[in-house]
Amino acid sequence: MSKDRFQDRVIIVTGAGSGLGEDYCHGFASEGGKVVCADIDEATANRTVQSLKRSANVHIAVRCDVTKAHEVERMVEETLHTYGRIDILVNNAGVIRRRSLVDTTEDDWNREIDTDLKGPFLCVRAVVPHMMERGYGKIVNISSVAGIVGCISTAYSASKAGVNGLTRQWALELAPHGIRVNSVAPGYTATPINEKVRQTAAAKRIGEIIPLGWGKPADITAAVLFLSAKESDYITGQTLAVDGGLTTTVDMGPEYRTIDK
Numbered sequence: 675m676s677k678d679r680f681q682d683r684v685i686i687v688t689g690a691g692s693g694l695g696e697d698y699c700h701g702f703a704s705e706g707g708k709v710v711c712a713d714i715d716e717a718t719a720n721r722t723v724q725s726l727k728r729s730a731n732v733h734i735a736v737r738c739d740v741t742k743a744h745e746v747e748r749m750v751e752e753t754l755h756t757y758g759r760i761d762i763l764v765n766n767a768g769v770i771r772r773r774s775l776v777d778t779t780e781d782d783w784n785r786e787i788d789t790d791l792k793g794p795f796l797c798v799r800a801v802v803p804h805m806m807e808r809g810y811g812k813i814v815n816i817s818s819v820a821g822i823v824g825c826i827s828t829a830y831s832a833s834k835a836g837v838n839g840l841t842r843q844w845a846l847e848l849a850p851h852g853i854r855v856n857s858v859a860p861g862y863t864a865t866p867i868n869e870k871v872r873q874t875a876a877a878k879r880i881g882e883i884i885p886l887g888w889g890k891p892a893d894i895t896a897a898v899l900f901l902s903a904k905e906s907d908y909i910t911g912q913t914l915a916v917d918g919g920l921t922t923t924v925d926m927g928p929e930y931r932t933i934d935k
């Protein structure tokens with residue numbers, strides 16, 4: 675694989691201070707990209723920049739809460755001021771609260787929908803005019819298996835299913851401008867978002883249900899980079915599940931599969 679797929683490309687990654695977002699930043703930077711590491715937590719965004727190769731004058735950290743339109747607009751202005759262009763946006767910032775339907779509060783609903791669904795809308799609305807001017811752009815939305823099958827919680831599932839719908843709508847609307855929009859739906863991947871889960875018995879059960887077990891950040895990064903690169907230019911409006919087979923199966927167990935042997 676070419677080591678300079680993102681040479682001279684400017685990439686905004688939201689939620690870049692931790693977990694998957696941080697891993698994409700390393701992937702883009704290692705293939706020549708200039709990365710804008712945006713996060714609500716400025717200290718972690720800075721930490722990501724410092725950990726990237728050639729950090730001092732190539733990549734920047736920006737504090738941005740994706741739920742606030744004015745902060746998103748400032749992130750875009752800062753990117754344009756520094757680099758004069760935006761080629762790729764990865765809508766990755768996300769939050770989750772694992773609660774049953776009846777325990778889900780209005781605050782839970784608002785927080786998850788605001789971050790996981792409204793956030794991508796605000797970011798796409800802000801970057802698209804600049805991509806349109808150049809007649810090219812790539813947008814990768816980070817969805818979840820929870821947007822495809824029921825496996826987590828109310829507001830999270832709603833927001834991620836919404837992201838898949840937005841991906842199709844934006845792909846249609848933006849294709850005439852050369853802008854491709856796709857989603858990656860990660861399965862269970864070890865990051866800080868599921869640290870608590872990994873300390874419970876649920877982690878083992880999850881690993882057993884998924885045909886290929888738990889994923890690693892690098893598995894998700896490979897798909898995000900592919901959908902951000904020129905090689906995927908004929909793909910738009912798709913949601914790619916990178917989930918070790920989780921959404922392909924309902925496992926009835928080996929006993930069931932061999933009943934007629």
Ligand SMILES: NC(=O)c1ccc[n+]([C@@H]2O[C@H](COP(=O)([O-])OP(=O)(O)OC[C@H]3O[C@@H](n4cnc5c(N)ncnc54)[C@H](O)[C@@H]3O)[C@@H](O)[C@H]2O)c1
Nearest residue numbers: 689691692693694714739740767768818860862863865867
């Ligand atoms: N790890 C998994 O198993 C998994 C599975 C499916 C989907 N995802 C999705 O992947 C994305 C990244 O998750 P992760 O596992 O790296 O989690 P993480 O908790 O490690 O990282 C999330 C990052 O988003 C940032 N963030 C939160 N709210 C924000 C806001 N309002 N504005 C800007 N930044 C904000 C956090 O500060 C953090 O740095 C999320 O959208 C998540 O829903 C993760």
